[in-house]
Structures are given as C-alpha cells and as structure tokens.
Amino acid sequence: MKRFIIGIGGVTNGGKSTLSRSLQGILPNSCIISQDSFFKDDSVVLTDSRGFKQYDTLDALHMDRMMSEICSWQQDPQDFMLPKAKCFTSEGTKVFFLIVEGFLIFNYGPLNMLFDKRYFLQIPYETCKLRRSSRVYMPQDPIGYFDGHVWPMYLKNRKKMEDMVHDIVFLDGTQKREVLLTTVYKDIQLMLESLQN
Ligand SMILES: Nc1ncnc2c1ncn2[C@@H]1O[C@H](COP(=O)(O)OP(=O)(O)O)[C@@H](O)[C@H]1O
Numbered sequence: 001m002k003r004f005i006i007g008i009g010g011v012t013n014g015g016k017s018t019l020s021r022s023l024q025g026i027l028p029n030s031c032i033i034s035q036d037s038f039f040k041d042d043s044v045v046l047t048d049s050r051g052f053k054q055y056d057t058l059d060a061l062h063m064d065r066m067m068s069e070i071c072s073w074q075q076d077p078q079d080f081m082l083p084k085a086k087c088f089t090s091e092g093t094k095v096f097f098l099i100v101e102g103f104l105i106f107n108y109g110p111l112n113m114l115f116d117k118r119y120f121l122q123i124p125y126e127t128c129k130l131r132r133s134s135r136v137y138m139p140q141d142p143i144g145y146f147d148g149h150v151w152p153m154y155l156k157n158r159k160k161m162e163d164m165v166h167d168i169v170f171l172d173g174t175q176k177r178e179v180l181l182t183t184v185y186k187d188i189q190l191m192l193e194s195l196q197n
C-alpha cells in the first residue's frame with residue numbers, strides 16, 4: 001500500500017477548497033482534511049486593541065486535533081475513508097491520497113514535514129478582497145477586517161513560510177479552475193512515475 005499526502009495551501013479565497021474537491025474527484029482513494037474545520041471557538045480567539053479577532057494565526061486553530069485526524073488516516077487510510085461519504089474509492093488500486101487544504105498548512109512544522117507535494121494558490125490583493133467580500137464567515141468579517149487583519153497577516157505568514165519551506169509549487173489562482181486542476185493532476189502523475197523508475 002502506498003500513501004501520499006498532498007498539501008493545497010494558499011491565501012484566503014485563493015481557491016483551495018474548490019481545487020481540492022476537484023482533485024478528490026479524479027484521484028482514486030482520496031480524502032480531504034480541511035484546516036478550516038479546526039478553528040477554535042470564537043470565545044477563545046484573542047482580540048487585538050482595535051477589536052479585531054486574531055483568526056489568521058496558528059493560535060486560532062486546534063492543530064493538535066488536525067494532526068490526530070491526519071494520524072488516523074496514516075494508520076489506516078482505507079478505514080478512514082469508509083465511514084465518510086465524501087470519499088471516492090476505486091477498486092484494485094493500493095495507492096491512497098490524503099489532500100490537506102488550508103491557509104496555514106505549511107506554517108505548522110509538524111504538518112509541513114508530512115507533505116509529499118506542496119501547492120500554494122496565490123491571487124492578487126484586489127481579487128482576494130473581492131472574493132472575500134462575497135463570502136460569509138462565522139463570525140462575519142467586521143468592517144476593515146480584510147485590510148486591518150487578513151491581508152497583513154497573509155503577508156506575514158507567507159514570509160515566514162517562504163523562509164522555512166522551499167519546495168512549494170506556486171499556482172496562479174486566477175487561472176481557470178480546469179487549468180489549475182490539470183496542472184496539479186499532471187504534476188502528481190509525474191511524481192508517481194518518478195517514484196516507479
Ligand atoms: N479558479 C478560480 N477562478 C475564479 N474563481 C474561483 C476559482 N477557484 C475558486 N473560485 C471562487 O473563489 C471563491 C473562494 O474559493 P474557495 O475554493 O472557497 O477558496 P479557499 O478555500 O481558498 O478559501 C469561491 O467563490 C470560488 O467559487
């Protein structure tokens with residue numbers, strides 16, 4: 001049995017969930033774990049002096065719980081998939097993929113070291129601000145949150161990531177969904193072929 005962990009990171013609204021779901025549809029025996037599912041309760045997320053909740057940091061996430069879930073997959077990918085309706089299974093293949101997607105997946109060392117491939121979706125400031133403005137989070141973004149917290153934290157976290165991690169494939173998230181999917185799918189196929197040789 002072979003196991004691969006694919007990381008789909010990137011800026012908020014860069015298209016991580018969209019790409020991950022499409023990839024899961026074409027990769028056999030694949031599952032998705034989303035970092036978004038591990039945010040701490042609002043009551044324990046710190047607030048800065050301007051009243052902005054500090055959501056865009058690792059401290060706002062239960063990374064220990066996320067790591068436990070990934071560990072369960074590593075122990076038995078077949079078993080991990082079965083109870084989950086979102087998982088796609090294909091008979092005969094002994095290759096399993098875990099797609100881990102999220103905005104800070106490469107910033108957390110213990111998680112970053114697990115990836116076989118790392119992709120990072122980037123989009124320009126204006127595109128990001130526009131996409132984010134039509135998305136509703138719980139709690140909702142207060143006025144000024146994007147410019148006051150989200151974008152500056154993205155720049156800060158990205159700098160830290162680039163200082164720490166070097167084998168990331170950067171993707172232009174303004175490309176068409178199909179183009180992004182084909183690019184990543186082909187790259188994964190190349191990785192699999194290189195491992196067979
Ligand atoms: N390649 C793309 N081109 C244009 N819009 C996209 C693309 N990928 C995703 N979107 C849109 O951008 C928004 C954010 O996508 P999503 O996948 O939820 O991002 P993320 O998971 O990175 O926050 C959604 O409205 C989605 O439909």
Ligand SMILES: NC(=O)c1ccc[n+]([C@@H]2O[C@H](COP(=O)(O)O)[C@@H](O)[C@H]2O)c1
Nearest residue numbers: 011012013036039055056103137138139
């Ligand atoms: N899911 C939540 O509980 C929650 C709450 C508030 C903000 N957020 C936002 O989620 C973003 C990260 O997720 P995306 O990459 O999917 O946009 C962060 O920029 C953060 O501000 C999420």
